[in-house]
Amino acid sequence: MELFKYMETHDYEQLVICQDKTSGLKAIIAIHDTTLGPALGGTRMWTYASEEEAIEDALRLAKGMTYKNAAAGLNLGGGKTVIIGNPRTDKNDEMFRAFGRFIEGLNGRYITAEDVGTTEEDMDLIHLETDYVTGVSAEFGSSGNPSPVTAYGVYKGMKAAAKEAFGSDSLEGKTIAVQGVGNVAYTLCEYLHEEGAKLIVTDINNEAVQRAVDAFGAIAVGIDEIYSQDADIFAPCALGAIINDETIPQFKCKVIAGSANNQLKNPEHGDIIHEMGIVYAPDYVINSGGVINVADELAGYNRERAMKRVAGIYDTIEQIFAISKRDNIPTYVAADRLAEERIARVAKSRSQFLQNEKSVLSNKK
Ligand SMILES: NC(=O)C1=CN([C@@H]2O[C@H](COP(=O)(O)OP(=O)(O)OC[C@H]3O[C@@H](n4cnc5c(N)ncnc54)[C@H](O)[C@@H]3O)[C@@H](O)[C@H]2O)C=CC1
Numbered sequence: 484m485e486l487f488k489y490m491e492t493h494d495y496e497q498l499v500i501c502q503d504k505t506s507g508l509k510a511i512i513a514i515h516d517t518t519l520g521p522a523l524g525g526t527r528m529w530t531y532a533s534e535e536e537a538i539e540d541a542l543r544l545a546k547g548m549t550y551k552n553a554a555a556g557l558n559l560g561g562g563k564t565v566i567i568g569n570p571r572t573d574k575n576d577e578m579f580r581a582f583g584r585f586i587e588g589l590n591g592r593y594i595t596a597e598d599v600g601t602t603e604e605d606m607d608l609i610h611l612e613t614d615y616v617t618g619v620s621a622e623f624g625s626s627g628n629p630s631p632v633t634a635y636g637v638y639k640g641m642k643a644a645a646k647e648a649f650g651s652d653s654l655e656g657k658t659i660a661v662q663g664v665g666n667v668a669y670t671l672c673e674y675l676h677e678e679g680a681k682l683i684v685t686d687i688n689n690e691a692v693q694r695a696v697d698a699f700g701a702i703a704v705g706i707d708e709i710y711s712q713d714a715d716i717f718a719p720c721a722l723g724a725i726i727n728d729e730t731i732p733q734f735k736c737k738v739i740a741g742s743a744n745n746q747l748k749n750p751e752h753g754d755i756i757h758e759m760g761i762v763y764a765p766d767y768v769i770n771s772g773g774v775i776n777v778a779d780e781l782a783g784y785n786r787e788r789a790m791k792r793v794a795g796i797y798d799t800i801e802q803i804f805a806i807s808k809r810d811n812i813p814t815y816v817a818a819d820r821l822a823e824e825r826i827a828r829v830a831k832s833r834s835q836f837l838q839n840e841k842s843v844l845s846n847k848k
């Protein structure tokens with residue numbers, strides 16, 4: 484990858500490579516855009532095939548956060564971290580403390596939280612070194628693990644998508660194929676089961692599958708079988724790029740609505756599913772519940788206020804469908820438009836001169 488060329492093409496601000504030999508920390512912090520405010524985005528810990536793959540993931544996820552935070556109406560920019568390593572075997576306390584010190588060094592340009600492979604306990608360790616961390620344990624007055632709230636937002640967004648596709652937002656009797664039954668999807672399945680949906684699940688982790696089978700009477704299918712299920716709704720809740728040339732021909736669903744980040748392998752795949760008449764709830768809008776929840780901590784956490792805002796994902800998804808129909812564009816383009824227009828408006832309104840200690844007028848104070 485030609486790094487500077489890539490960063491220039493996609494308007495990235497900063498890429499920070501952090502290493503700490505003692506703890507084995509290898510982290511990449513990507514900051515995409517801070518027009519709206521400090522960059523907020525989670526930390527993913529994952530075993531990447533190469534350093535290049537890890538850098539690319541950090542960059543792609545950080546850009547997604549810029550759009551997610553903008554579309555959610557938050558005064559926050561976009562950033563993300565990936566830590567290279569196996570979250571089951573490679574963690575130690577010093578690693579997260581060292582990472583916390585690197586975040587502190589950015590002086591508030593980047594605020595972190597949980598993502599795949601990191602937990603509330605990891606955030607507590609980061610918190611020993613910096614206040615620029617959210618999703619810390621409730622005992623610190625924090626909102627805790629964002630996953631259940633992300634699930635609530637996905638549930639609300641899925642209902643809005645069902646209304647668009649089937650004329651009613653009831654999920655009772657609908658068959659929903661869920662890919663990955665981890666932190667977010669397990670709670671999502673709880674909501675769906677409670678409303679009377681039939682669940683089909685898959686996961687690379689057999690224990691996670693069994694838990695969903697036992698708790699919700701879900702039907703388990705193989706990893707590669709999930710795309711071709713006779714389901715009304717496909718809910719991708721594992722990793723990204725699962726809407727691609729291989730999977731699209733297998734889809735029988737009318738709706739795609741799930742928590743995974745970066746679901747479209749390439750933008751063209753969003754065009755293809757749009758032409759097929761599949762109602763696609765854009766990933767970074769439907770999964771913004773977690774970030775809305777942790778962002779609320781920055782104003783002093785109020786759960787009622789946060790949940791009300793997360794429930795608003797229903798309206799945002801409806802707004803995106805309306806833009807899509809009005810402008811005859813795929814829903815992912817409509818979501819990008821919503822986010823980009825907000826960033827452009829704020830950038831313009833913040834371009835006026837304001838006196839500060841570095842300005843030529845500072846000695847006149
Ligand atoms: N946790 C949160 O609050 C948020 C999560 N997301 C996204 O939602 C997705 C899920 O996040 P979490 O539930 O937190 O992660 P998680 O790690 O708890 O769950 C992911 C699950 O997917 C499974 N999985 C991995 N590869 C798979 C494959 N090829 N096929 C089937 N299953 C597979 C894993 O075994 C795991 O059970 C991720 O893409 C994450 O970035 C997005 C916004 C917020």
Ligand SMILES: CC(C)CC(=O)C(=O)O
Pocket residue numbers: 523524525526551563596597598618629744770771773774777
């Ligand atoms: C609070 C986090 C879950 C934010 C984030 O990284 C995300 O929404 O992907």
